[in-house]
Amino acid sequence: xxxxxxxxxxxxxxxxxxxxxxxxxxxxxxxxxxxxxxxxxxxxxxxxxxxxxxxxxxxxxxxxxxxxxxxxxxxxxxxxxxxxxxxxxxxxxxxxxxxxxxxxxxxxxxxxxxxxxxxxxxxxxxxxxxxxxxxxxxxxxxxxxxxxxxxxxxxxxxxxxxxxxxxxxxxxxxxxxxxxxxxx
Amino acid sequence: xxxxxxxxxxxxxxxxxxxxxxxxxxxxxxxxxxxxxxxxxxxxxxxxxxxxxxxxxxxxxxxxxxxxxxxxxxxxxxxxxxxxxxxxxxxxxxxxxxxxxxxxxxxxxxxxxxxxxxxxxxxxxxxxxxxxxxxxxxxxxxxxxxxxxxxxxxxxxxxxxxxxxxxxxxxxxxxxxxxxxxxx
Numbered sequence: 001x002x003x004x005x006x007x008x009x010x011x012x013x014x015x016x017x018x019x020x021x022x023x024x025x026x027x028x029x030x031x032x033x034x035x036x037x038x039x040x041x042x043x044x045x046x047x048x049x050x051x052x053x054x055x056x057x058x059x060x061x062x063x064x065x066x067x068x069x070x071x072x073x074x075x076x077x078x079x080x081x082x083x084x085x086x087x088x089x090x091x092x093x094x095x096x097x098x099x100x101x102x103x104x105x106x107x108x109x110x111x112x113x114x115x116x117x118x119x120x121x122x123x124x125x126x127x128x129x130x131x132x133x134x135x136x137x138x139x140x141x142x143x144x145x146x147x148x149x150x151x152x153x154x155x156x157x158x159x160x161x162x163x164x165x166x167x168x169x170x171x172x173x174x175x176x177x178x179x180x181x182x183x184x
Numbered sequence: 185x186x187x188x189x190x191x192x193x194x195x196x197x198x199x200x201x202x203x204x205x206x207x208x209x210x211x212x213x214x215x216x217x218x219x220x221x222x223x224x225x226x227x228x229x230x231x232x233x234x235x236x237x238x239x240x241x242x243x244x245x246x247x248x249x250x251x252x253x254x255x256x257x258x259x260x261x262x263x264x265x266x267x268x269x270x271x272x273x274x275x276x277x278x279x280x281x282x283x284x285x286x287x288x289x290x291x292x293x294x295x296x297x298x299x300x301x302x303x304x305x306x307x308x309x310x311x312x313x314x315x316x317x318x319x320x321x322x323x324x325x326x327x328x329x330x331x332x333x334x335x336x337x338x339x340x341x342x343x344x345x346x347x348x349x350x351x352x353x354x355x356x357x358x359x360x361x362x363x364x365x366x367x368x
Binding site: 004005006007011012015018021022025026028029030031033034050057113118128131132133134135137138141144145146148149151152155156159160161162163164165167168169170173174176177 | 188189191195198208209213314321325326328330332335336337342344345346350357359367
């Protein structure tokens with residue numbers, strides 16, 4: 001593994017602002033078979049991923065950043081419901097979710113930028129319900145990685161929809177056999 | 185695994201046309217640390233992936249489709265050089281590669297659509313140098329999956345650049361430890 005990139009707030013915001021347009025490019029107007037396909041029971045479709053990212057905007061990353069910045073005596077995060085979106089978005093269209101995610105993300109990044117966080121603030125800690133103490137810097141880095149992880153998931157799930165159509169190419173397209181046992 | 189999607193030419197073209205805009209959304213103007221980072225020696229950076237996709241436009245998918253449609257006595261594909269882009273693109277900017285990929289892809293999809301392929305034509309076979317007989321339908325499905333695989337790779341490689349910055353979050357972000365042994 002090469003030297004990895006050090007955390008940088010502006011660069012993080014720059015990556016985070018790309019996710020809504022990336023998802024629009026991948027998914028807006030795509031057929032239902034692609035939008036709703038999964039990797040098997042209890043795994044996310046691209047539609048589910050957009051809902052999960054909306055949950056993150058509403059209940060996770062910025063909510064936890066606020067808890068840290070409040071500097072209270074018990075900066076403990078609330079547990080995060082990974083399946084909140086299932087009920088919330090029943091009956092919604094993918095297009096409306098994409099638009100909602102873009103709006104929520106833009107507002108969150110505007111707020112984040114407005115905080116003009118200092119290095120000392122980025123060092124402040126909160127308590128993750130299962131991981132223990134984490135800094136604001138680590139929280140924001142995890143937000144970036146979480147986005148990219150789910151973008152990788154969307155493209156992997158889409159790829160798998162053509163698994164039976166590529167004939168002898170399967171061994172040359174390892175994404176098709178990636179994570180046979182679902183893990184997220 | 186659920187029932188997978190059956191090959192459909194229009195839907196395939198619709199997915200293929202999304203890749204240049206998806207890559208633009210992810211990568212245009214991104215910092216060098218993100219564009220040039222890799223997963224370790226002999227693995228592709230996002231910059232390399234765009235170059236590899238350009239090679240595919242110029243030497244792989246449509247060239248092979250033409251060989252199949254020519255119905256010659258020996259419809260054998262030429263071997264594909266996975267590292268052609270390394271020499272070809274030394275000194276190029278990511279932005280110029282993104283623009284070139286978009287242009288080549290648009291032209292290839294216009295040509296593909298102009299062929300108005302019939303089911304009988306999609307059943308025609310060529311010979312892959314190592315996989316043996318493959319149909320035109322399988323070739324086009326593999327093109328779609330290949331795109332999505334490399335989009336997943338770009339986001340995974342980007343995610344890994346923040347591996348050392350997320351602190352205790354590593355086990356909750358499995359993309360960070362995905363494919364420790366590089367495979368493509």
